[in-house]
Amino acid sequence: MTLFETTILKKSGLTPxxxxxxxxxxxxxxxxxxxxxxxAVLRPExxxxxxxxxxxxxxxxxxxxxxxxALADHYASAAGDxxxxxxxxxxxxxxxxxxxxxxxxxxxxxDVAAEDISGLQxxxxxxxxVVRLCELVxxxxxxxxxxxxxxLMQGTAG
Amino acid sequence: xxxxxxxxxxxxxxxxxxxxxxxxxEATPEQLEALQVTPSNTKVSxxxxxxxxxxxxxxxxxxxxxxIMYDPGGMSRAERELGAxxxxxxxRCIYCAAVHASxxxxxxxxxxxxxELFARGENADLTARDRAIFDFARKSAEAxxxxxxxxxxxxxxxxxSDAEILDxxxxxxxxxxxxxxxxxxxxxxxxxxxx
Numbered sequence: 076m077t078l079f080e081t082t083i084l085k086k087s088g089l090t091p092x093x094x095x096x097x098x099x100x101x102x103x104x105x106x107x108x109x110x111x112x113x114x115a116v117l118r119p120e121x122x123x124x125x126x127x128x129x130x131x132x133x134x135x136x137x138x139x140x141x142x143x144x145a146l147a148d149h150y151a152s153a154a155g156d157x158x159x160x161x162x163x164x165x166x167x168x169x170x171x172x173x174x175x176x177x178x179x180x181x182x183x184x185x186d187v188a189a190e191d192i193s194g195l196q197x198x199x200x201x202x203x204x205v206v207r208l209c210e211l212v213x214x215x216x217x218x219x220x221x222x223x224x225x226x227l228m229q230g231t232a233g
Numbered sequence: 234x235x236x237x238x239x240x241x242x243x244x245x246x247x248x249x250x251x252x253x254x255x256x257x258x259e260a261t262p263e264q265l266e267a268l269q270v271t272p273s274n275t276k277v278s279x280x281x282x283x284x285x286x287x288x289x290x291x292x293x294x295x296x297x298x299x300x301i302m303y304d305p306g307g308m309s310r311a312e313r314e315l316g317a318x319x320x321x322x323x324x325r326c327i328y329c330a331a332v333h334a335s336x337x338x339x340x341x342x343x344x345x346x347x348x349e350l351f352a353r354g355e356n357a358d359l360t361a362r363d364r365a366i367f368d369f370a371r372k373s374a375e376a377x378x379x380x381x382x383x384x385x386x387x388x389x390x391x392x393x394s395d396a397e398i399l400d401x402x403x404x405x406x407x408x409x410x411x412x413x414x415x416x417x418x419x420x421x422x423x424x425x426x427x428x
Contacts, residue, residue, distance in 0.1 A: 094395075095395055095399075098395040098396050098399050099399070101306065101307070101396060102304075102307075102399060102400075102403070104300055104304070105297065105300050105301055105304075105403060108293060108296060108297040108300060109297060111293045111297075112290070112293045112294060112297060114293075115289040115290045115292070115293045116289075116290050119287075119289045119290070120289065121288075121289065123287075140376070140377060141376065141377045141378060142377045142378070180413055180417055181376060181413075182376040182377075183376075184324040184325075184326075184376065184412060184413055184416065184417070185323070185324050185325035185416075187416060187417045189251055189420065191417075192251040192252065192417070192418070193251070196252075202252035202253050202286060203286035203287065205252050205286075205418070206252065206283060206284060206286035206287045206418065207286070207287045207290075209413060209414055209417050209418055210284075210287045210290040210294075210414070212413055213409070213410040213411070213412075213413035213414050213417075214290070214410060216376075216406075216409035216410055216413055217406045217407055217409050217410035218406075219378065220373050220374070220378050220402070220405070220406035220409050221402055221403060221406045223373070223378045223380070224373060224378075224380070224401075224402030224405075224406065225399075225402065227380060227381070227382065227384075227385045228385060228395070228398055228399070228402070230382070230385075
């Protein structure tokens with residue numbers, strides 16, 4: 076994958092002939108490491124309780140909430156039969172506690188409290204899976220904001 | 234007994250995990266390898282041991298974090314800290330805000346800016362350049378991200394280059410990530426000394 080094929084540059088619309096190409100190239104290591112992070116968070120070898128399809132659905136959901144529709148589509152296409160959860164309006168009987176937590180960490184970060192973690196633990200989510208879920212949502216917070224910022228820099232923001 | 238902190242401070246607190254960290258003597262070879270890439274490899278913090286539960290993420294995040302905050306060129310280190318601090322204030326990550334306010338004060342050899350920010354938040358009295366940096370990072374950290382063209386023009390009008398603006402985008406966004414680990418997975422605490 077070349078620098079300009081990384082998800083962040085691609086979804087921000089930044090191309091090799093862009094005026095910002097040289098600034099982006101000077102931080103190529105960062106965009107390449109960000110891509111490695113996407114791989115580790117979305118498609119890890121050790122998934123814990125969250126398979127690749129569910130991770131993709133949750134990532135799409137968070138991207139949609141952040142207003143990053145192109146990124147949301149990118150992830151939703153890998154969500155298989157979990158794709159319904161990518162719709163922020165959807166809740167789910169089996170995954171309700173997961174969706175509630177994901178939505179709160181993504182969008183009401185400052186209000187997250189100890190009870191949110193103990194609630195997951197009481198619902199049978201292991202500590203390792205709590206950390207995995209936080210990393211997924213937290214990475215998406217980063218990725219959506221870099222894409223939004225680069226789009227603003229290019230003056231193409233709506 | 235530990236007291237949980239709720240107010241911003243530059244005096245870096247302890248961090249108390251809400252989940253049980255990985256025990257070093259039970260760590261897998263992959264976890265041990267990832268733990269070595271962290272800055273403090275003599276004594277591993279509870280925070281890093283907590284993140285070791287997701288070792289694949291930890292292994293890629295540590296070098297990415299260091300590159301965004303410390304690689305040469307582009308924005309000054311102090312201004313990257315200001316971007317990190319703005320996000321941490323929005324997300325009320327007391328621990329992250331303390332670490333990055335204290336780094337900003339050390340790098341600037343001056344506590345005025347961070348005193349002002351902790352006292353008056355977004356109404357702080359800042360130079361035009363710091364104002365543009367803080368406002369862009371603060372609005373970017375909102376959910377959904379709320380920075381707009383006006384905020385981008387303010388950065389350019391304050392004299393920031395493309396390389397500097399890119400570093401600001403990266404450092405403030407990075408704390409969208411870090412805050413959602415540090416603030417969600419644990420509490421900032423201070424040991425109560427016996428009364």
